[in-house]
Amino acid sequence: AQSVSQHNHHVILSEAASLELGCNYSYGGTVNLFWYVQYPGQHLQLLLKYFSGDPLVKGIKGFEAEFIKSKFSFNLRKPSVQWSDTAEYFCAVNAPGNTGKLIFGQGTTLQVKP
C-alpha cells in the first residue's frame, strides 16, 4: 500500500534560517507529489506539486522541492524562513489512474521564532 513518511514532526527555526523538511513515499510506480501547508486556523493550501519533468519544482512563497526518484523522496526546502512560515506542512502522494485521492504524511509543525 502507498504510504508517506515525514521525518520531522516538529521543527523550530529562527528567522532567516534555512529549512529542509523530509518526505519519503513508498510506491513503485509513477506518482504525483504534493506539499500542502496549513496556516493556523486555515485550510490546507497547495504549496507546490510535481507531476513530471524537471525534478526541482518551485512553489509559492519561495518554497521548492526536489524529487529524487532513486530515493523515493520529495524534500521541501526554503533558503530563508520567515515568521509567517509558521504552519503545518504536509507531504502527499497520489498515483495517476486512481480516484485522485491523496495519501498524506503525518505532517511537520514548523515554528519560526522572530
Place this chain on the structure above:
Amino acid sequence: EPEVTQTPSHQVTQMGQEVILRCVPISNHLYFYWYRQILGQKVEFLVSFYNNEISEKSEIFDDQFSVERPDGSNFTLKIRSTKLEDSAMYFCASTERRDSPLHFGNGTRLTVT
C-alpha cells in the same frame, strides 16, 4: 479565487446522535472527497465521489458513514450514530480532474461527547 466551503465550522454532538457535515465544492469540479484528521494524527482519506457515486472508500468509512450530493452543489457526509472516536477535523476537498491538486475547505471540527 473559488473556494470550497464547509459548514458548520464546529459541531458538538452526543454519542449516538446523527450528524451531517456540509460542503459546497468549487462549482466546475467533478471529483469530491472527505478526509479526517484526529488531533495529533495524520490526515486520513475517507471517501471519494464521482459521477454521483462512491469511487473509493477507506476502511474507516464503514456503514455508519454515508455521502450524498443531493442537489448538484452540496456534498454531505453523514455519520449515523457517532462514537467518541469520531471526534476529529473533517475536511472536504474537490478537484476538476483526478490528477489535479485537491482544493480543501476549512474543515469542520466534530466533537463527540
